[in-house]
Amino acid sequence: MMSALNRKLVRNLWKLRGQIFAIAMVIASGVAVMVMSLSALDALTETTEVYYDRQRFGEVFASLKRAPQRLIGQISAIPGVRSVDDRIKYLATLSIAGFEEPVIGQLVSIPEKGLFRLNRLVLRAGRLVAPGHPNEAVLSEPFANAHNLQPGDTLKALMNGNLRILTVVGIALSPEYVYTIGPGALMPDDKRFGVLWLGRGALEAAYDLDGAFNDLSLGLLHGTNPQDVIDRLDLLLGQYGGRGAFPRADQLSNWFLMNEIRMLKTMSTVLPSIFLAVAAFLSNMVLSRLIATDRSEIGLMKAFGYSNRQVGWHYAKLVMAMAAVGILIGWLLGAWLGRVNTELYAEFYRFPLLIFRPDPGIFAAAAIVSLIAALAGTLGAVRKAAQLPPAEAMLPPAPPLYRKTRISGSRFILWLDQPTRIILRQIVRAPFKALFTSIGIAFSVAVLIMALQWLDAIDRIVDVYFYDTQRQDMMIGLVESRSDTALQEFRRMPGVLAAEPMRITGVEFHAGTRYHRGSVEGIPSDPRLQRVYDAGGRVVPVPPDGLLLSTALAEKLHVGIGDTVRVEVLEGSRPKSSIPVVDLYETYIGMSAYMHIDAFNRLMGERGSLEYVTLLVDENQLVPLYRKLKSLPKVASVTLKDAALREFDKTMAETILIYVSFFAAFACALGFGVVYNSTRIALSERGRELATLRVLGFHRGEISYILLGESGLLILVGLPLGILVGAGLGWFMASAMDSELYRIPLVIKASTNAIAVLFTLAATLLSAAAVRRRLDHLDLIAVLKTRE
Amino acid sequence: MSSSESSERRIATLAGEALTKVYRTGVVEVHALRGVDLQLYERELVVLLGPSGSGKSTLLNILGGLDIPTSGRVWFRQTEITDADESALTRYRRYHVGFVFQFYNLIPSLTARENVSLVTEIAREPMDPAEALSLVGLGERLDHFPAQLSGGEQQRVAIARAIAKRPDVLLCDEPTGALDSRTGILVLEAIERVNRELGTTTAVITHNTVIGSMADRVLYFGDGRVIDSEYNQTRRSAGELSW
Structure with a gap:
């Protein structure tokens, strides 16, 4: 009971x-x-x-120029190594029927008998390659989906200068390529970059690597420190053109x-x-x-x-x-x-x-x-x-005690009609209660701003990264570094308006005990395509000597202008040198470093070398240009800015935007809840007063003015407060989100504030309407007859 | 009725004809009014006497445009207000009716003067709020808030608020119900004065029989009907009353 x-x-x-x-x-x-x-x-x-x-x-990865397979025994003997997976990896340009733009394929060898030691594929369709069928390939699923390729379909690959027709036999996923990022790209672009797994024999033959390998992946015994293994591995691979082994933490995907x-x-x-x-x-x-x-x-x-x-x-x-x-x-x-x-x-x-x-x-x-x-x-x-x-x-x-205050007795108040005086005195008498409503509103506006400012921040990142820094339309990666005569060749290609050389080389930066594994980009002085752009709005000149560091990298290394950084190149003859920092610039993405390309070539002991070419092209001549690029064996990769930008937008739409819209919806619910409750409570606290006014001959609209006018006034106070708090929360989020990959700028556009305010207003109007309905049905007699 | 002939020549400010009111709460029907006919004439002060639940408040609410009858008709002068819509009833209350309740229903955030202004601001030819307040003997306490006034003073502010619009009718529901007799008499004196000096048709509900003697006419209520009515040859002044 x-x-x-x-x-x-x-x-x-x-x-x-x-x-x-x-x-x-x-x-x-x-x-x-x-x-x-x-x-x-x-x-x-x-x-x-x-x-x-x-x-x-x-757990440990390494790439090198070429090493004989007999080295595997020595690598397996390194303490802590559980298993060794030696592979052959190359980039190749692909041609896919119906797709004009150049596509880059990452070719990776797999054991032909399907005995994976590490990095096992998850087969999604078809089968793995069969021994003795060098033209069979397994495609990464996102790439296959992007081009709608099925087992049985074919595609062309330019491998080591030979055009080969490959047959798709299977579709797979790999833990190594969760994030399939092409060379120089920022986001996966499944149409223009994909992974193809071929039989070991096929790649050995194509690249003259019989009995040899050029890439390694190691599995470690439990509790092994990867750094110890890496140190020993680097010693072993040094003479085979090793580019420095790195732990899983630095593996790109x-x-x-x-x-x-x-x-x-x-x-x-x-x-x-x-x-x-x-x-x-x-x-x-x-x-x-x-x-x-x-x-x-x-x-x-x-x-x-x-x-x-x-x-x-x-x-x-x-x-x-x-x-x-x-x-x-x-x-x-x-x-x-x-x-x-x-x-x-x-x-x-x-x-x-x-x-x-x-x-x-x-x-x-x-x-x-x-x-x-x-x-x-x-x-x-x-x-x-x-x-x-x-x-x-x-x-x-x-009856709550109201007293003459300076405000209530001032001349100003004499101008107001009685209902407005009621509103003002109500607020002045219980300022904290009123403040809570305003604070509630402020928070729902602020949360909305905090969510929406992501979009502004991303806009700004895109502006700086894709427009202010990169003026080129595409970036061509070459199979290996070439002399700068190659540049002339690109300048003569159809539709090319301008071409500039560039080098991107893997290095380790050391400053005292601090270290960062990254790359140095070599660019000409006064570049017009790939520029060094400070997010503060400054184009940084490229000095003939010395390093330009992104502030994020400088902070990680604890160095400033005038300090020297030890640069250890991971490729070629692996030179090491101490280089002074000449200037710093702020970036939102990555931790880049630049040098003059001539200075970098001097460091490498090479003359007039380049690995990348940035191009400004005539849009109307893209098709012949793509054809030309696809036929050149020396072209390893083509990165299109437009495509990269589209991918960036798409990725953001798929991740952050969805997240943001959830927050927007919740923030609106918050606003609605706050206003509905505070007005509803005010109604029950003051129903009697309002009913009295109705009895005295006030219309519904007039008493609504008193109740909703009070809410309205508090909301008006809350909105600008919300914009302030929103900026604070935005700043807090942005600084909390700092990572090596991104720095989130605090940008809040006026339109963002406006949207947050409008959304909150809409939510509050909705709740005001609900309360107004109750006001219209106020039972005058019951309210007056009962005492309270 | 011998008096009916003479009263037909007078003008009724408010009139009700065969008024009934049935409240339905769930399955129970409460007959609050079971057929009431009445006229309130100009300048008249009528006291409605009766035990609680006899229907007098319901009648007053219907006459004041706060409630609508289940059947029957209501006139204000020549205008029938029985079927008036919400907005018309609001206008009726705004321009013609003054209410005084047992619980004063003042707005706590407004001073005495402002509580009166609340009404004068929306009325057609109101008196000055200060004038209305001095009419009820509160000329000295214009700028006090309700919390700074005694019960009797608050009720007199309520009366000033009700009469400041120069209403055609003043309807008072148990105006002294929450007051001691000395204060109650002060309040009745204010009502009496308004009735005499402004000529406002006034109806006062009470269950205090003593108050009946200050009226021109007393209507006795019982079980939703007017069971008796009585004319006073001479009205006693409120100051002479005691209970």
Whole structure:
């Protein structure tokens, strides 16, 4: 049998359903964001680990010019090495029927009998290559999908100067190419770069590497320090043109993936924490006001002999029930969105498996934070009501004391009509209560700005990276470094308006104990295509000698202008030199370093060499130019800026935009919840006053003015406050997101502020409309007849 | 009725004909009014006496445009307001009716003068708020907020607020119900003065029979009907009353 008190509880809950829904929205937003973000992050991390483990993703990698297979024995003997996978890897230009632009293929050898030691493929369709069939190839799935290639289809590859027709026999995924990034690219471009696995024999024959290899991947025994293995491996490979071994952490696909996960981690801890804190704060404020309106019932219960504790528990249950609704909605929504989010990531990263096992701890943590916040707000209000002697609590509260203040007595107020005076005095009398509403509004605007500023930041990154720095239309990578006569050849090609030489060479930078593995880009003085551009808006001149460092790299190495950095080249004769830092420039992407190409060639002991050519071309002559490029054996890669830009936009749309839109929706729910609740509570606090005005002959619109006008005024205060807080949160997020791959600039466009304000206004209008409906149905007689 | 002939020649400010009101709460029907006919004439002060639940408040609410009858008709002068829409009723209350309630229903955030201004700002030919307040004896407390006034003072502000628009009718529902007798009499004196000096048709609801003696006419309510009515040959002034 339900006690009378519990029955009251259930009925109260039903009576308050509108407000409960609005509070639940606020709580659910916080909970859902946290559950969504963290469960997606967990899933992504776990999926990666399992995928790497199952497919035996290598732990140390090395590439070299050529080494005999007998070296494998010595490599296997390095302490800590569990298995060795020696391969042949080359880049080749591909021709695919119906696709004009040049396509780069990464050719990787696989054991013909399918005995993978490391980096096992996950076959998605067809089969692996058969021994003795050198023209069979397995394609990476994203690449095959991008060109709609199926087993049985063919494509042409220019391998070591020979045009070969390859037959697709299988489609596969590899842990080595989760992130398939072409040379010099920033984002995967599955149309223009793909991985092809061929039989070992086929590649040995094509590149004259019989009994030899040019790439290595090692599996280590548990607990081995990769650096020890790398040091020994470098010693062994030095004479075979080794380019420096590196751990899994520096492997390109994994490095990108880990960077993304790290960014996601920041995003999914910082953002939801802010969100949950905001939601908790708001539900706290709303509930404490709601309970305060129940004071006469609290007095009545005490008059009947209920103890303070019983009264407190009664309201605690009421609030827990409300919070439970929010938490439940938040859980369900968060788990569902987390799943959707994870599926999006899995699709984006091409994981062949997906592990979505949300940690119950995340759900519990989100629930506990919300519950505590809600209870804290409530119990304060209950205690205040319970402290009053019952007789006093049962009386309607004495008319709140208004006094003459400087504002209320000023000349200014004499200009105003009485309803406006009511609004102003109401706010002046309880400035903190009013402030809470404004703060609530400010937070929903701020959260929205924080989410939307990503788009502005990305716009700015794109502007600086793709427009201010890169003026070229495409970048051609050569198979190996060539003399600068090659440049003349490119300048004569159809449609080429300008061509500039460039070198990109892998190096290690050392400064004291600090070190970074990256590359130096050699460019001519006063370049017109690939420029050194400081994000502050300055084109940095290229000095004849010395290094130009990106500020991110300078910070990592702890060096400034005038300091010297030890540069150890990882290619060619592997020269080492100490070079002074001449200038710094700020970048948003990567950690680049530039030198004058002549100075770099002097360092390499080469004359007039180049590995890349940047081109400015006539759009109308692209087709003949592509044909020419595809026929040249020396061309290893072609990176088109437009395509890269499109890919960048697409990637952003698939990841960040979706995330941002979730936040936008939650921020709106927050705004709606805050305004609906504060107006609704104001209505119950002042229903009597408003009914009196109706009795005195005020129209509905006129009394709505008093209630909604007050909300409106508080919202007007909240909006600019929100823009300020939004900038603060944006700054906080941007600095939290700093990584080696990206620096997020704090850019908030006026339009972003406007959108945030408009969205919040729309949410508040919606809630105002809901309250207005109640105002229109105010029961005049009932309000006047009852005391309070 | 011997008096009906003479009263037909007078003008009724408010008239109700065969008014009934049935409240439905769930399955229970409450007959608050079971057929009431009445006229309130110009300058008249009528006291409606009766136990609680006898229907007098319901009648007052219907006459004041706060409620609509289940059946029957209501006239304000020559205009029938029975089927008036929400907005017309609002205008009716705004321009013609003054209300005083047992609980004063002042706006706490406005001073006495401003509470009165609230009404004068939307009225057609209002008096000065200060004038209305001095009419109820509060000329000295114009700029006090409700919290700074005693119960009787608050009720007199409510009366000033009700009469400042120079209403055609003043409807008072238990105006002294929450007050002690000494303060109550101060309030009644204010109502009496308004009725005499402004000639406002006034109806006062009470269950205090003593108050009946200050009226021109007393209507006795019981069980949703007017069960009796009585003319006072001479009105006693409010100051002479005691209970």
